Amino acid sequence: IDPISVSVALGAASVLTGLVTYTDLYCRFAECCPKKQRLNETALKLELEEKLFGQHLATEVILKALTGFTNNNNPRKPLTLSLHGWAGTGKNFVSQIVAENLHAKGLKSNFVHLFVSTLHFPHEQQTKLYQDQLQQWIRGNVSACASSVFIFDEMDKLHPGVIDAIKPFLDYYEQIDGVSYRKAIFIFLSNAGGDLITETALEFWRTGRKREDIQLKDMEHVLSVGVFNNKHSGLWRSRLIDRNLIDYFIPFLPLEYTHVKMCVRAEMRARGSAVDEDIVTRVADEMTFFPKDEKIYSDRGCKTVQSRLDFQ
Numbered sequence: 001i002d003p004i005s006v007s008v009a010l011g012a013a014s015v016l017t018g019l020v021t022y023t024d025l026y027c028r029f030a031e032c033c034p035k036k037q038r039l040n041e042t043a044l045k046l047e048l049e050e051k052l053f054g055q056h057l058a059t060e061v062i063l064k065a066l067t068g069f070t071n072n073n074n075p076r077k078p079l080t081l082s083l084h085g086w087a088g089t090g091k092n093f094v095s096q097i098v099a100e101n102l103h104a105k106g107l108k109s110n111f112v113h114l115f116v117s118t119l120h121f122p123h124e125q126q127t128k129l130y131q132d133q134l135q136q137w138i139r140g141n142v143s144a145c146a147s148s149v150f151i152f153d154e155m156d157k158l159h160p161g162v163i164d165a166i167k168p169f170l171d172y173y174e175q176i177d178g179v180s181y182r183k184a185i186f187i188f189l190s191n192a193g194g195d196l197i198t199e200t201a202l203e204f205w206r207t208g209r210k211r212e213d214i215q216l217k218d219m220e221h222v223l224s225v226g227v228f229n230n231k232h233s234g235l236w237r238s239r240l241i242d243r244n245l246i247d248y249f250i251p252f253l254p255l256e257y258t259h260v261k262m263c264v265r266a267e268m269r270a271r272g273s274a275v276d277e278d279i280v281t282r283v284a285d286e287m288t289f290f291p292k293d294e295k296i297y298s299d300r301g302c303k304t305v306q307s308r309l310d311f312q
């Protein structure tokens with residue numbers, strides 16, 4: 001054995017080891033973009049089942065979509081989810097859970113980006129500017145981290161056309177100007193389609209069928225067509241829909257009295273208080289329910305539970 005090559009090899013090995021340790025150490029303190037997107041399926045499943053109430057369809061589809069996408073080393077396009085439903089039914093809540101399961105810092109991660117239409121894109125006459133800014137922002141962030149997550153809240157308040165600026169990034173291209181967008185995840189949140197979802201849920205209720213028997217096929221098509229034809233959906237006549245670039249339309253069902261009670265209990269536990277059923281009932285009774293005759297669904301979902309609890 002040649003002593004010189006041995007020492008070169010040893011030196012190289014130690015530098016390499018040093019480097020690996022340095023990177024590990026660095027990533028322990030600073031946030032690093034994961035080279036391979038890892039998802040703990042079991043943990044996500046458990047979290048959704050335990051924390052998200054009354055949303056069997058969303059739980060099922062989100063799990064399936066994320067597991068399939070993150071297990072695929074070579075996705076052909078980014079994952080695009082469009083979450084629809086009445087206010088306070090858990091769309092933001094789920095996005096937060098998803099973000100945390102993909103990047104430990106969740107919404108605070110440098111690789112998770114939240115856009116709120118009324119905040120980031122308020123003026124219709126500046127659509128062109130927003131389109132340019134959005135493209136630049138997404139390009140820059142995906143170049144820095146391929147598995148970036150982009151969440152667009154209040155899609156129904158987004159001016160038509162803004163979102164079409166990102167169509168090329170959501171398409172099946174291998175690369176655009178040297179950047180691959182295939183590992184990114186886009187999540188759209190919207191109230192659009194909430195009425196269609198409620199109609200279907202009511203139809204099941206009125207005909208004595210169980211809420212849990214509602215299937216994705218009962219809604220997905222109606223939802224995509226409804227959103228495409230709705231001028232105030234953010235996806236009105238959007239090329240994202242007619243080019244089939246949205247992978248899943250995910251319905252969030254309106255929440256019932258029992259779900260509101262579950263939210264109150266969860267909130268009490270989160271505050272470290274013992275669950276007091278009298279308070280739970282009081283808070284749930286204060287919420288308003290629709291339709292006028294049956295009063296089945298909370299018109300704000302679980303949204304005002306936290307503030308109502310403050311006044312008990």
Ligand SMILES: Nc1ncnc2c1ncn2[C@@H]1O[C@H](COP(=O)(O)OP(=O)(O)OP(=O)(O)O)[C@@H](O)[C@H]1O
Pocket residue numbers: 051052053054055085086087088089090091092093094189190191255263301302303
């Ligand atoms: N299905 C649910 N299961 C458990 N908690 C829920 C659910 N829906 C809502 N909540 C609670 O209510 C809060 C508000 O809900 P969230 O912000 O997710 O509603 P949203 O659907 O995004 O409403 P909006 O369309 O008005 O933005 C959540 O932070 C969560 O605490």
